[in-house]
Amino acid sequence: MTVVLYDNPVSGNCYKVRLLLSLLGIDFRRVEMSVVDRSGREDVLGGVSPSLNVPAVILEDGRPLGESNAILWHFAEGTDYLPADRYRRSQVLQWMFFEQYKHEPAIAVLRFWLAIAELDKDEREIEERRAAGYAALDAMEQRLSIEPYLVGEELTIADISLFAYTHVAGEAGFELDRYPGIEAWLARVSAIPGFVPISN
Amino acid sequence: MTVVLYDNPVSGNCYKVRLLLSLLGIDFRRVEMSVVDRSGREDVLGGVSPSLNVPAVILEDGRPLGESNAILWHFAEGTDYLPADRYRRSQVLQWMFFEQYKHEPAIAVLRFWLAIAELDKDEREIEERRAAGYAALDAMEQRLSIEPYLVGEELTIADISLFAYTHVAGEAGFELDRYPGIEAWLARVSAIPGFVPISN
Numbered sequence: 489m490t491v492v493l494y495d496n497p498v499s500g501n502c503y504k505v506r507l508l509l510s511l512l513g514i515d516f517r518r519v520e521m522s523v524v525d526r527s528g529r530e531d532v533l534g535g536v537s538p539s540l541n542v543p544a545v546i547l548e549d550g551r552p553l554g555e556s557n558a559i560l561w562h563f564a565e566g567t568d569y570l571p572a573d574r575y576r577r578s579q580v581l582q583w584m585f586f587e588q589y590k591h592e593p594a595i596a597v598l599r600f601w602l603a604i605a606e607l608d609k610d611e612r613e614i615e616e617r618r619a620a621g622y623a624a625l626d627a628m629e630q631r632l633s634i635e636p637y638l639v640g641e642e643l644t645i646a647d648i649s650l651f652a653y654t655h656v657a658g659e660a661g662f663e664l665d666r667y668p669g670i671e672a673w674l675a676r677v678s679a680i681p682g683f684v685p686i687s688n
Numbered sequence: 689m690t691v692v693l694y695d696n697p698v699s700g701n702c703y704k705v706r707l708l709l710s711l712l713g714i715d716f717r718r719v720e721m722s723v724v725d726r727s728g729r730e731d732v733l734g735g736v737s738p739s740l741n742v743p744a745v746i747l748e749d750g751r752p753l754g755e756s757n758a759i760l761w762h763f764a765e766g767t768d769y770l771p772a773d774r775y776r777r778s779q780v781l782q783w784m785f786f787e788q789y790k791h792e793p794a795i796a797v798l799r800f801w802l803a804i805a806e807l808d809k810d811e812r813e814i815e816e817r818r819a820a821g822y823a824a825l826d827a828m829e830q831r832l833s834i835e836p837y838l839v840g841e842e843l844t845i846a847d848i849s850l851f852a853y854t855h856v857a858g859e860a861g862f863e864l865d866r867y868p869g870i871e872a873w874l875a876r877v878s879a880i881p882g883f884v885p886i887s888n
Contacts, residue, residue: 538783538827539790551775555789558781565774574765575751581758581781583738588789589755590739627738 491516492546494533496523498604500596500652501556502543503686508560508648511682512567516545524605557584560645569645579639583646586627587653594621596653599660621662625670628654633669636676643680651677656686691716692746694733696723698804700796700852701756702743703886708760708848711882712767716745724805757784760845769845779839783846786827787853794821796853799860821862825870828854833869836876843880851877856886 491509495502495518509516521532521542529540537544537554544554553559561584564570571577598617601607628650631638638646655674657664664671677683691709695702695718709716721732721742729740737744737754744754753759761784764770771777798817801807828850831838838846855874857864864871877883 538831539786540827541789547775553775553778553782555782555785557785558778561781562774562778565777574762575747575753577765578753578758578762581761582753582755585755585757585785585788586739588785589741589792592789593793627740631738 489546489548489550491548492519493517494519494521494536494542494544496521496542497687499523499542500599500656500686501541501592504556504648504652505543505545505559505563506688507652507684508563508569508645510684510688511569511648511680512563513682514563523600557588557645557649560584560649564645569643569648571640571642571644576639576644580644580646583638584649586624587646587649590620590627591624591650592653593617594624595657595660595662598662599653599656602661603659618661621657621660625654625657625662625664625667629667629669631669632667632673636673643677647673647677652686689746689748689750691748692719693717694719694721694736694742694744696721696742697887699723699742700799700856700886701741701792704756704848704852705743705745705759705763706888707852707884708763708769708845710884710888711769711848711880712763713882714763723800757788757845757849760784760849764845769843769848771840771842771844776839776844780844780846783838784849786824787846787849790820790827791824791850792853793817794824795857795860795862798862799853799856802861803859818861821857821860825854825857825862825864825867829867829869831869832867832873836873843877847873847877852886 491514493505493516533540533544536552539554543556543559544552545559546552553562570580594617598621601609637643638650654670691714693705693716733740733744736752739754743756743759744752745759746752753762770780794817798821801809837843838850854870
């Protein structure tokens with residue numbers, strides 16, 4: 489059975505999964521869901537993902553899985569995108585939990601408010617997310633100013649996870665040219681064989 | 689070398705790690721950090737965890753690791769608290785990412801605002817977190833009303849992760865008696881041999 493991806497074309501969380509599946513050469517069928525109108529989510533995703541968020545997938549064997557970074561881990565296991573070494577695997581998870589707790593709620597949410605749903609939020613809320621987003625970028629820069637990838641010497645799913653919303657952070661008004669390490673890393677990830685853009 | 693845990697006694701994220709290490713019989717030394725006054729975090733945790741959050745650990749071999757759920761995964765690997773089956777492992781991660789994205793930012797943050805730091809937040813912000821918290825509890829109840837644990841038939845680190853802030857959700861004003869499945873599961877987790885309370 490072909491993998492089914494509950495997907496949205498502008499969601500960075502969904503893009504992570506499309507990028508990894510493309511790199512791995514795994515076929516998938518996309519079912520598009522709105523990220524602005526969430527009505528009907530329960531009907532479609534009720535038995536698929538506890539959060540009712542996209543992305544969610546139906547695996548080749550018909551079993552469901554939710555949460556973008558759990559999906560990345562599932563497909564990356566046993567491939568070059570997830571190291572075998574125990575400590576490196578833990579570091580991959582460290583960066584992916586950092587992504588969902590510190591990076592996505594700041595940068596992705598601000599992009600959603602300002603560039604996608606165009607919601608009317610008050611200035612204080614915007615500034616809180618702005619500061620949190622820059623703190624997340626600062627933490628990435630510390631690592632990427634001295635190493636080519638987030639964990640070890642090779643690209644892992646930690647990079648795929650954090651690439652997704654970092655490379656579109658400009659849409660939320662973040663100035664990436666403050667971060668030479670991040671900019672070089674973005675170029676490095678975009679150049680890997682099999683790379684596909686978010687708009688694909 | 690003894691594991692060092694950068695810790696806070698009221699943080700559920702820190703408690704997750706203390707609970708698992710206690711269950712596994714792994715000795716650790718606690719270094720207490722404030723969760724209200726974050727000044728000095730960079731000096732202590734700068735090279736330890738990208739997020740500068742607690743918990744963070746220094747492993748037996750001197751290497752650092754951050755993010756509560758990554759730390760759980762690291763220590764649980766190869767033990768009964770993390771299944772060997774690939775799909776179940778992915779489900780454990782699904783629930784742990786759900787915890788950090790949907791559950792913790794609602795329930796733990798509301799507990800922090802209302803019961804720990806006693807911050808002055810406006811009613812709309814409180815009600816947003818309240819609704820998000822109940823949605824997270826609804827998702828847990830769907831599973832726990834029909835199964836004893838979140839993944840499979842045995843307790844895993846997904847349960848430890850979600851137990852931490854669920855069992856103190858009452859401190860944030862959540863009414864857990866709406867959820868018989870969750871209440872039975874809380875009792876089940878509290879009864880496992882080696883269990884330690886958050887106040888330990």
